[in-house]
Amino acid sequence: MISILRVIKFAFQNFWRxxxxxxxxxxxxxxxxxxxNILLVLNVLSDQTTKFVENRVEVSVYFNKGVTDIQxxxxxxxxxxxxxxxxxxxxxxxxxxxxxxxxxxxxxxVLKSLEEVGENPFGPxxxxxxxxxxxxxxxxxxxxxxxxxxxxxxxxNFTDYKTLIDRxxxxxxxxxxxxxxxxxxxxxxxxxxxxxxxRMSIFIHREEIGVMKLxxxxxxxxxxxxxxxxxxxxxxxxxxxxxxxxxSVAVLxxxxxxxxxxxxxxxxxxxxxxxxxxxxxxxxxSLVSMTSTSLAMxxxxxV
Amino acid sequence: MARRKLAACSWQRVAGKYFKKVFLYVIRKGLPxxxxxxxxxxxxxxxxxxxxxxPNILGVRNVNLHIxxxxxxxxxxxxxxxxxxxxxxxFAEERPSSGKIEIGGWDISRIxxxxxxxxxxQIGVVFQxxxxxxxxxxxxxxxxxxxxSGERMKRIKEVVPQVxxxxxxxxxxxxxPFQLSGGEQQxxxxxxSLIHRPKILVADEPTGNLDTKNTRExxxxxxxxxxxxxxxxxxxxxxEVVNALKKRVVTVENxxxxxxxxxxxxxx
Ligand SMILES: Nc1ncnc2c1ncn2[C@@H]1O[C@H](COP(=O)(O)OP(=O)(O)OP(=O)(O)O)[C@@H](O)[C@H]1O
Ligand SMILES: [Mg+2]
Numbered sequence: 001m002i003s004i005l006r007v008i009k010f011a012f013q014n015f016w017r018x019x020x021x022x023x024x025x026x027x028x029x030x031x032x033x034x035x036x037n038i039l040l041v042l043n044v045l046s047d048q049t050t051k052f053v054e055n056r057v058e059v060s061v062y063f064n065k066g067v068t069d070i071q072x073x074x075x076x077x078x079x080x081x082x083x084x085x086x087x088x089x090x091x092x093x094x095x096x097x098x099x100x101x102x103x104x105x106x107x108x109x110v111l112k113s114l115e116e117v118g119e120n121p122f123g124p125x126x127x128x129x130x131x132x133x134x135x136x137x138x139x140x141x142x143x144x145x146x147x148x149x150x151x152x153x154x155x156x157n158f159t160d161y162k163t164l165i166d167r168x169x170x171x172x173x174x175x176x177x178x179x180x181x182x183x184x185x186x187x188x189x190x191x192x193x194x195x196x197x198x199r200m201s202i203f204i205h206r207e208e209i210g211v212m213k214l215x216x217x218x219x220x221x222x223x224x225x226x227x228x229x230x231x232x233x234x235x236x237x238x239x240x241x242x243x244x245x246x247x248s249v250a251v252l253x254x255x256x257x258x259x260x261x262x263x264x265x266x267x268x269x270x271x272x273x274x275x276x277x278x279x280x281x282x283x284x285x286s287l288v289s290m291t292s293t294s295l296a297m298x299x300x301x302x303v
Numbered sequence: 304m305a306r307r308k309l310a311a312c313s314w315q316r317v318a319g320k321y322f323k324k325v326f327l328y329v330i331r332k333g334l335p336x337x338x339x340x341x342x343x344x345x346x347x348x349x350x351x352x353x354x355x356x357x358p359n360i361l362g363v364r365n366v367n368l369h370i371x372x373x374x375x376x377x378x379x380x381x382x383x384x385x386x387x388x389x390x391x392x393x394f395a396e397e398r399p400s401s402g403k404i405e406i407g408g409w410d411i412s413r414i415x416x417x418x419x420x421x422x423x424x425q426i427g428v429v430f431q432x433x434x435x436x437x438x439x440x441x442x443x444x445x446x447x448x449x450x451x452s453g454e455r456m457k458r459i460k461e462v463v464p465q466v467x468x469x470x471x472x473x474x475x476x477x478x479x480p481f482q483l484s485g486g487e488q489q490x491x492x493x494x495x496s497l498i499h500r501p502k503i504l505v506a507d508e509p510t511g512n513l514d515t516k517n518t519r520e521x522x523x524x525x526x527x528x529x530x531x532x533x534x535x536x537x538x539x540x541x542x543e544v545v546n547a548l549k550k551r552v553v554t555v556e557n558x559x560x561x562x563x564x565x566x567x568x569x570x571x
Pocket of ligand 1: 380381383388
């Protein structure tokens with residue numbers, strides 16, 4: 001027990017005696033942890049982006065001119081029966097021409113040619129949204145049913161959306177990979193810096209260590225302060241990063257929510273698991289830096 | 304409800320078991336009690352001991368040496384002949400390349416790293432350079448040695464004045480090493496080597512840095528420690544010291560024992 005207290009005391013002494021070395025090491029640990037947390041935020045954001053884009057994907061189905069709104073509504077109903085369909089909006093022929101007019105309000109020539117046609121050239125339109133983008137193929141197959149297909153003039157080309165979504169997915173996975181690589185690189189640098197810190201700390205304390213060995217201090221007692229010091233660094237870094245990350249996320253969350261036009265969930269992601277996230281980060285950081293410390297001690301302490 | 308209680312119980316049992324294991328481990332590693340007490344008979348026994356430093360440097364060769372409890376043995380010889388090597392083998396700073404070293408019946412030829420502290424607590428070691436910590440007072444220097452070997456505060460408070468009195472430095476406890484003469488610093492280092500009441504004291508040229516007066520003081524001190532029953536192994540190449548002692552002299556030449564005489568003189 002008394003030894004444990006002394007180990008703690010020595011660890012703190014080491015900390016203060018190499019104050020600048022400690023600060024540098026802690027800064028590096030902070031940098032690594034911040035990267036990891038930025039990576040986490042990016043992860044949530046990219047999930048949201050994909051979902052956002054997917055939710056926005058809608059395929060319009062144009063009926064022939066003269067198809068009644070009731071027929072269109074029937075088709076819509078039968079689509080709604082499908083599990084995979086999120087919702088179907090029916091745009092009547094009148095609404096369609098209104099929308100067309102709105103869209104081209106300041107293009108006089110377009111409106112003029114519409115006048116020239118005289119009657120409403122549009123049929124009703126269905127706007128289909130799927131629960132999952134992957135289901136579109138299936139849903140649209142349902143419209144191949146001859147009951148409807150004869151009335152359908154045109155189907156928006158779904159593959160355009162597919163490539164768009166694929167592109168979003170590629171970008172987000174690249175962002176993820178980049179963030180992950182960055183975190184890995186930082187973790188590796190952390191390893192090196194911790195190694196060097198311990199090496200220098202051993203060098204600074206070589207006289208004490210020499211005396212310790214001479215008078216029969218146990219190897220455990222000589223090593224433990226270094227390990228504890230490193231764990232202390234990790235703890236300080238984790239607390240600091242948590243203290244920076246949580247408020248930042250709280251501030252940023254509303255901005256992102258506005259951008260995404262709905263709750264983005266970064267804050268709730270951190271709130272739900274705050275202990276687990278930071279405990280895990282602390283654990284992994286400690287593991288890595290203790291490994292590095294052990295390596296340095298094996299190399300330079302020779303006990 | 305009962306099941307939850309049961310689960311909690313087993314969790315506690317597992318945690319308790321684990322804690323006990325960790326606790327025992329810490330106790331064993333942190334506070335090695337006298338797991339291996341040295342037996343008084345056959346205090347130091349070297350049988351065919353050789354030490355070859357890498358790549359191929361001769362330290363000592365074929366040394367057979369038997370030191371009985373309570374003896375005062377001087378190891379003499381010219382520079383580079385292997386005296387310090389011999390001393391280092393005794394407190395396991397080096398391990399022999401071949402042969403057998405027994406200390407108090409404990410074969411330390413292949414001693415494990417984790418057992419070295421146990422040995423060091425039973426052998427006091429003194430060097431030519433005193434190896435005192437410059438930023439600690441002499442009392443703190445000695446207290447540090449006790450602290451790091453896991454002694455209780457109460458015992459530290461007892462032992463520090465005791466050993467300082469033995470070396471006659473009780474009045475200078477609060478001074479820093481640089482405020483002491485070389486002889487006084489060496490006395491502090493001897494005091495430190497006594498904290499565990501060692502049965503053996505190994506001194507490698509303890510008077511190497513000292514003038515005649517201080518040398519005589521240190522020698523008186525070592526003799527007194529020996530009279531109290533500690534086996535003393537003194538490495539030196541100081542002719543006067545050896546001649547004045549009139550104790551056993553072992554002469555080392557080219558890594559071998561060239562002569563071993565009771566009540567010997569320094570002859571080269
Ligand atoms: N760690 C080492 N590695 C390699 N060679 C060593 C080492 N220590 C000592 N030696 C060599 O072993 C031989 C004996 O050295 P040792 O230190 O035992 O001599 P010594 O008798 O104590 O000399 P001195 O009186 O100068 O202290 C020398 O040739 C020395 O160079
Ligand atoms: Mg020597």
